[in-house]
Amino acid sequence: MDFLKFRMIDRVITLNKTQRSILCKTQLPESSFIFDAHFPGFPILPGVFMIETIAQAAGLLFIGLEGFKKMPILFGVEHTRFRHLVPPATALTVSVQLVHSGSGYIVCEGDISNQGSRVANAEVRLKLIDTPIETEALQRQACIAVQLPL
Amino acid sequence: MTDLFNTVADMISKTSGIDKSKITPDANLLTDLKIDSLDFLDITYEIDKKYGISIPVEEWVEEANSNSAGASDIFTLHQFLQRIQQLIDKKQA
Numbered sequence: 001m002d003f004l005k006f007r008m009i010d011r012v013i014t015l016n017k018t019q020r021s022i023l024c025k026t027q028l029p030e031s032s033f034i035f036d037a038h039f040p041g042f043p044i045l046p047g048v049f050m051i052e053t054i055a056q057a058a059g060l061l062f063i064g065l066e067g068f069k070k071m072p073i074l075f076g077v078e079h080t081r082f083r084h085l086v087p088p089a090t091a092l093t094v095s096v097q098l099v100h101s102g103s104g105y106i107v108c109e110g111d112i113s114n115q116g117s118r119v120a121n122a123e124v125r126l127k128l129i130d131t132p133i134e135t136e137a138l139q140r141q142a143c144i145a146v147q148l149p150l
Numbered sequence: 151m152t153d154l155f156n157t158v159a160d161m162i163s164k165t166s167g168i169d170k171s172k173i174t175p176d177a178n179l180l181t182d183l184k185i186d187s188l189d190f191l192d193i194t195y196e197i198d199k200k201y202g203i204s205i206p207v208e209e210w211v212e213e214a215n216s217n218s219a220g221a222s223d224i225f226t227l228h229q230f231l232q233r234i235q236q237l238i239d240k241k242q243a
Contacts (some may be wrong), residue, residue, distance in 0.1 A: 075188050102198055103207040105191045127191060 001026045001092075002055075003034050008053040008096065010150065012148045015064040020098035022061040024146070030089045034113050043056075045086040050076055050120040054110030057096040058124050062106055065098070068136050068149075071107065076125035083141070084119040102127050154231050154238075161196045165189050175228040203237045 001008055013023040028045060031036075035043030055074045062066060063071045086092070093113045100107040105127050112120040131139070159173040179185050179207045185193070194205050210233070214224045223229050 012231055077238065093216065100195065100198060102191070102204055105195070107195060125187075125191070125195070 001028050001049075003029070003049075006052075006143070007058045007146075008049065009060060009146050012060060012064075012146050015061070015149050020061070020065060020101075020120065022057055022064060022096050024057050024060070024094040024096075024125040026092050026094060028086065028088050028090045032088070035088050041059040043088050045088075045090075045095075047080075047082045047120070049120055050082060050086070050112055051080065051124070053094055053112060054094070054096060054108075054120075054122050055124045055126070057094045057110060058098075058106070058108040058126055059108050060124065060143065060146065061096050061098055061108065062128075063139070063143055064148050064150070068131055068139055070140070071131040071135065072126035072128055074124060075105070075127045078108060078123040078125070080120075082120050084114070084117065086114065086119055090114055099123075151231065151235060154235060155227075157200070158193075158197060158231060158234070160226075161193050165192045165196070173227065174233075175226075177227050178223075179225045179227060179230060181225075197234060201234070201238050201241070203241055205234060205236070205237065 001010065008026060009024045010026045011024065015022050034046065038044065038046050059072045091114070094110065094123060095112040095113070096108050097134060098106055098108050107125050109123050110121065111118050119142055155175065156204055159170055162168060162183065162185065163170045166183070166185050168183055173183065177183050180198070194207055198204055210224050224233070
């Protein structure tokens with residue numbers, strides 16, 4: 001996880017096109033300006049970053065399934081729970097399943113776990129917009145960096 | 151159709167906070183009820199999920215933006231529901 005680059009996912013482990021699911025890993029840094037502020041003397045990962053982590057995994061899942069023609073943009077979050085505190089240096093597993101593919105949007109359910117124990121879950125809704133031509137190469141690079149099978 | 155109307159009217163009211171008395175068959179979802187695009191996606195998802203269909207919203211928007219006869223009325227609730235009913239019937243056939 002790289003807060004400065006806003007990259008929440010380190011690596012894609014598996015992309016299952018049949019089950020429309022993705023499994024990813026991410027390692028929290030030992031120190032960060034985020035942890036300095038959230039909270040001073042008691043560093044834990046903010047819940048908004050867990051939502052963003054699930055949303056980014058959902059975006060990778062969509063690109064893995066459909067390619068770069070459309071760009072998924074988060075527009076809704078539902079049924080969210082932050083179940084356990086997540087301290088620095090934790091290794092997280094992120095699992096996302098596409099549960100509905102609509103016209104111009106998708107809905108995914110995501111879980112984040114730490115050593116098999118679920119720490120957060122959320123349903124994310126992503127709107128599909130035409131990919132701006134200038135971003136496609138950058139998106140491709142970002143996907144390659146996390147080893148998304150393309 | 152009455153059941154479908156009541157179900158979808160409830161979804162619209164709950165999602166967009168529109169008073170149910172204003173949701174009439176003749177109301178246009180976009181111009182009269184002024185449902186914004188994100189609420190519209192949420193409503194679409196609720197309908198998709200409940201009836202196990204996938205409303206081709208993008209296709210209908212393209213049609214509504216075309217100049218073909220009657221196309222501008224697609225998002226009048228009555229016509230919108232007729233099209234949804236057709237999708238439901240097709241799925242059940």
